[in-house]
Amino acid sequence: MKILVVDDEADVQPLFLQRFRKEIKNNEFDFSFALSGEEALTYLHSAHSEVVLILSDINMPGMSGLELLTHIRHDFHNPPPPPVVMMITAYGDEENHRQAMENGANDFLTKPLDFNLLKEKLKTFTE
């Protein structure tokens, strides 16, 4: 399963690769990374059919995660099924949550990420 992780913090990449090393080894998950909303869109334009799930930070300079979400829901609704989008934010407040859900997010997670919980959630989406 191809998962795209969007976060402006570069160290998120080695962290995900290590946290999910067993799953990667077992070919359960395949991670790609983007450092901004813009980069994520470019990537999706070239390879959107492969991406099954998108994990995106909300607070990023430039295009925010919420804007990215809107773009994804507008531009990539077919072929079915559309990608699953999970939003991540350090500000786990009602307003962000409401906006994420209104814009078509499938889930909403707050930092610091609980990787065990994330693993379980990812597994439910793959099943």
Next chain:
Amino acid sequence: MTVFCFVAAFLLIRRLSKRYRTTHIYLKWSTLFNTATWVVIVLYIAVQAFLEDGVDNMLGAALLLGLLLYVDKEPDFKGQKSYLQANFPLVGVSFITGVTQLIAPVFYDKHDNFFEFATIASFVWIFSKWANSNKQEEELRIAAERKAELEALVSERTAELVKQKENLQEIVEELKATQDQLIQSEKMASLGELTAGIAHEIQNPLNFVNNFSEVSMELIEEMTEELNNGDKDEAIAIAANIKQNLEKIRHHGQRADGIVKGMLQHSRASSTTKEPTDINKLADEYLRLSYHGLRAKDKSFNANLETHLADNLPLANMVPQDIGRVLLNLFNNAFYAVMQRQKADAAFKPVVEVTTSLKGKYMEIRVKDNGTGIPDSIKDKIMQPFFTTKPTGEGTGLGLSLSYDIVVKAHGGKLDIRSKENEYTEFIISLPI
């Protein structure tokens, strides 16, 4: 006619006595005045009784003349000159009368009316002079009184002014103390605005520290397993990962450390120690702090941050926390301006830019936003203390005024503004290298 000279001498002595009765020199002269009075009277009686006509007049004239010369020479009786001079005609007339009586008694007898008239006239002259000098003295006395009154008034007013000046000085001191307090509270207020930004900034590295250390513990367990299984290559690969993770932990630990140190520096009372500072790092750091601080308050807010940082900048001497406060202030203003514009136009895309460059002997830091801009009508006022366009309670009105003081007065730099209403605002800080 001898009597006139003696009367004039008598009057002169009495007049002097009366004139100086109220002064400090009277003690010295009082006895002499009294003695002289009696001497004049006794002399007159003696002269009348024993001397023949002519001689008495000459003696009277000599007596008066002697007295006049004596008084005139005496420094204690200065200021009596015009009155003394009024006596000389009488001296002259009496002398001539006396001489004429002795030398030409026939001529004298024939014209005695003329001589008597001259004597009386010169005596009257003394009186008229005396009256006149009395009048003058009276005027002088009044003038002196007025002068004294005026002087009293002046010293009263001076005392009032001195008191007012002291009051004002006290007020100025109070104002200075209040200003210091305001500066400190402005610092604390901007620290408050920073708190959310700082929390966010610290949270990120802390998450990495926690995550990488957790993963490393798992990796060590795996490495042990691999070693037990005898797979040395896999164990070495895992060890390399652990090493990389420890480096990440250290890196993010230092990042958090730097943020906390910056925060402490910001809240500290003014320091004046200038140190070589990397302005790019400072600008980037405070741009992020300001942005996240604002986002913590208004989660839906998002702006495009653009940094154009010149890589040829030398380290410049400055008080980093003070310049940091200036930058924070300008960034906060920039974000405020784009937020205001966004409220009016939902499709508006906020952009806040920071640009650093080298301009001869100066380094330039430009903070630009595409917000509401500054109307021409208030451009002159925005640097004034307590001027703010923010609603009551939101801005102290001290931000730009303090920024100006820091850049211009403390660092010898310049702070310029360019702005167009509803298009952009750009603050340009120039600091000498």
